[in-house]
Amino acid sequence: MDIGIDLGTANVMITMGNRGIVLNEPSMIAFNTKLNEVIAVGTEAYKMAGKTPDHITVVQPLCDGVISDHKMTEYMITAFIEKVTGKQLLMPNIVMCVPSSVTDVESRAVIEAAKIAGAKKVYLIEEPIAALLGTGIDISTPLGNMVVDIGGGTTDIAVVSMNGIVAKSSIKVAGNKFDKAIVKYISNRYRVLIGEKTAEMAKISAANIFDPDGSRNMIIKGRHLIRGLPEQIQVSDYDIYEAIIELINEIIFAIKSVFEKAPPELVGDIYNNGIYLTGGGALIYGLDKLIAKEIGVHCHIAEDPISCVANGTRLAFKNIDKLLDGFENVSLYKN
Numbered sequence: 647m648d649i650g651i652d653l654g655t656a657n658v659m660i661t662m663g664n665r666g667i668v669l670n671e672p673s674m675i676a677f678n679t680k681l682n683e684v685i686a687v688g689t690e691a692y693k694m695a696g697k698t699p700d701h702i703t704v705v706q707p708l709c710d711g712v713i714s715d716h717k718m719t720e721y722m723i724t725a726f727i728e729k730v731t732g733k734q735l736l737m738p739n740i741v742m743c744v745p746s747s748v749t750d751v752e753s754r755a756v757i758e759a760a761k762i763a764g765a766k767k768v769y770l771i772e773e774p775i776a777a778l779l780g781t782g783i784d785i786s787t788p789l790g791n792m793v794v795d796i797g798g799g800t801t802d803i804a805v806v807s808m809n810g811i812v813a814k815s816s817i818k819v820a821g822n823k824f825d826k827a828i829v830k831y832i833s834n835r836y837r838v839l840i841g842e843k844t845a846e847m848a849k850i851s852a853a854n855i856f857d858p859d860g861s862r863n864m865i866i867k868g869r870h871l872i873r874g875l876p877e878q879i880q881v882s883d884y885d886i887y888e889a890i891i892e893l894i895n896e897i898i899f900a901i902k903s904v905f906e907k908a909p910p911e912l913v914g915d916i917y918n919n920g921i922y923l924t925g926g927g928a929l930i931y932g933l934d935k936l937i938a939k940e941i942g943v944h945c946h947i948a949e950d951p952i953s954c955v956a957n958g959t960r961l962a963f964k965n966i967d968k969l970l971d972g973f974e975n976v977s978l979y980k981n
């Protein structure tokens with residue numbers, strides 16, 4: 647049995663053999679600090695976020711693309727694997743993708759967790775490679791392709807040719823930072839404090855970062871900072887634009903820097919093929935048009951961008967024999 651895992655900062659997705667995606671849950675864990683035990687993981691933990699009493703903490707253990715909490719990450723990954731395997735003794739091979747900013751020591755901890763959960767072999771694959779595989783394009787040819795994967799914690803930009811990364815950049819500007827920027831902007835402009843979940847909803851429903859015109863908007867609720875009482879306000883695409891455009895520009899700047907590092911032949915290929923956008927951030931309304939305008943290369947939003955990396959880990963098994971010698975930046979860990 648082959649298992650593919652996209653261990654994202656925001657979401658964990660697991661694929662199993664040819665069954666496709668069998669698990670898709672937020673990367674969260676709820677922990678009781680009095681009893682020292684895990685209460686919930688994933689969706690259940692997400693529902694508790696921001697609503698717990700003191701002795702229960704809900705953490706996003708991979709927040710901002712770093713493993714802020716080793717133990718919690720291990721608990722979470724073990725719980726997820728057990729959830730999909732049902733504790734059967736399958737001894738699966740696992741292809742796993744961890745955030746690019748994760749250090750070797752941290753990945754080691756995750757690999758150990760996967761082994762504790764029963765893995766026979768664990769392959770670690772880089773996110774841009776998995777993301778491009780997941781879009782369905784053939785990355786084995788000597789043709790340059792560029793992917794911009796905007797996740798929760800990091801944006802990974804890479805130029806790939808012949809199964810390997812030729813130029814790349816990874817910045818810690820992605821979904822979570824957008825949400826925080828929206829919280830800050832709303833509190834400055836409207837004097838209303840909203841939660842990050844609410845900010846995320848506003849980002850999803852009311853963003854337009856290409857040509858905001860006030861037509862996309864949403865009612866959100868929070869606490870008035872001066873009166874201290876509940877308040878509801880309407881936010882529009884202008885607000886979201888103001889809140890996040892600087893961060894978006896950092897991403898565009900990083901894309902330019904990767905072009906500067908890439909060999910000119912490959913730059914020519916990308917001019918023809920376009921840029922592939924993956925990760926949840928690819929869905930920010932107007933982003934494809936903005937990047938196309940600023941960079942001068944057309945952009946494809948991948949089909950189902952949030953699942954690209956998970957699908958890539960699944961498709962990697964088709965090339966499992968090639969995985970180590972064919973794919974650059976893949977590592978194998980055996981028991």
Ligand SMILES: Nc1ncnc2c1ncn2[C@@H]1O[C@H](COP(=O)(O)OP(=O)(O)OP(=O)(O)O)[C@@H](O)[C@H]1O
Nearest residue numbers: 654655656657797798799800821925926927929930
């Ligand atoms: N329609 C949408 N519009 C804008 N943002 C969205 C949309 N849908 C999801 N997102 C955002 O995408 C992010 C999650 O994307 P994704 O699942 O690709 O991240 P991840 O893989 O867990 O993170 P990372 O790759 O950084 O480890 C969240 O910040 C979420 O708010």
Ligand SMILES: [Mg+2]
Nearest residue numbers: 654797925955
């Ligand atoms: Mg991701």
